[in-house]
Amino acid sequence: MIAIINYEAGNLASVSNALQRLTIPHTITNKESELDKADGIIFPGVGHATPAMASLRENGLDSWLKQTTKPVLGICLGMQLFYESSEEGDSEGLGVIPGRLKKFDSSQHKVPHMGWNTFSDVNAHPLVKGFGTEEYFYYVHSYYAPENEFTTASCHYINEFSSVVCRDNYMGVQFHPEKSGKEGSLLLQNFIQIVSSE
């Protein structure tokens, strides 16, 4: 069973619909007891970092996420909240991955980075199994995670940034696999594969 974390910033319908299309059993919850029962966690998110973190804290989900050893897939803002902090409202994140989110420089190109883009570079990891630098994924974001030692795949827009980040059981993707056509479905299936092999 996959649990989708329900909090103020979730794009829950889209993620739930994607899992339904793949016939993957799932539940949407903000209760620790439900999360404890799940085999894997999907942590979606759109919108602003500050209210999102406040909403997580309200339900104690921030502490739960920090201590869990279950596979967690952070999507978009969910991935960004893995980091220590963000320039967005000078907010604090969960800090399970080191680094600070930065804003794209809009003097060079349009911001948000909106649309379909490919990986510029990709390392081996079960989450990105089968992917190279040809496949397109759908992005919508104004803040980005700079590359670091946990970067699994990079993307280029204005500058290079972390598109996929993995540290132990924490896996994050900046794009929206639930909105990225066939390729996005394959990535979600890769995550389910990781969950079921645990």
Next chain:
Amino acid sequence: MLAKRIIPCLDIKDGRTVKGVNFEGLRDAGDPVELARRYAKEGADELVFLDITATKEKRKTLVKLVEKIALELDIPFTVGGGIGSVEEIADLLHAGADKVSLNSAIVRNPDLINEASRQFGSQCIVAAVDAKSQGDQWEVFISGGSKNTGKNALKWIKEVEERGAGEILLTSMDRDGTKSGFDLELLSAVNDITSIPVIASGGAGTSQHCIDAIKKAKADAVLAASIFHFQEIEIHDLKEKLKNADIPVRETI
């Protein structure tokens, strides 16, 4: 490299697509879900659903339709047409729409942009601007193009960006329905002053028109309705032509 987007637009009335469609192999060309699935399969990068229903039942029907579309479709889609309040925006986003397009309502009440982008994020707030040449400037029209607001379109676009819109859907009313090409002058003028993505709309008749909008006028995406509905241009062929013109596109087949 970020791909340029091709966006078919579907007009919806009472939960069905309107304007004739003559796709072969569709059991029912009026079913928006079926048409959406078809476009997605052919390589559409996004879809826009424009609701032109005028009845009181509109909202309920539209929310139900959005739920159905969201369940089926694995690419992003925008819903627009007569959306006037934060509550309506919330209903449509919760039903699974990725973005909402706001037009007349934000002219009447510009604060709606600020409220909606604060609550849901700029990324899902599309400001639709219908512009028409009037003397030496473009002016903003509302109510489906029937009413001139007298507002300078470029100033208005700057304002919606500052208020928190995440994207501009720019329709040239001079070109809409003419198939004579996008208004490159308008499009360039808008792209020069805004730093958010701009979707070009109004006037698409050939692949070359789309190439010009992207190469000459720096459009981030092109939107069209009839050329796709009547299969005058296949999405796949259009993408082939864009690619041959050195425009990055997402290839799906």
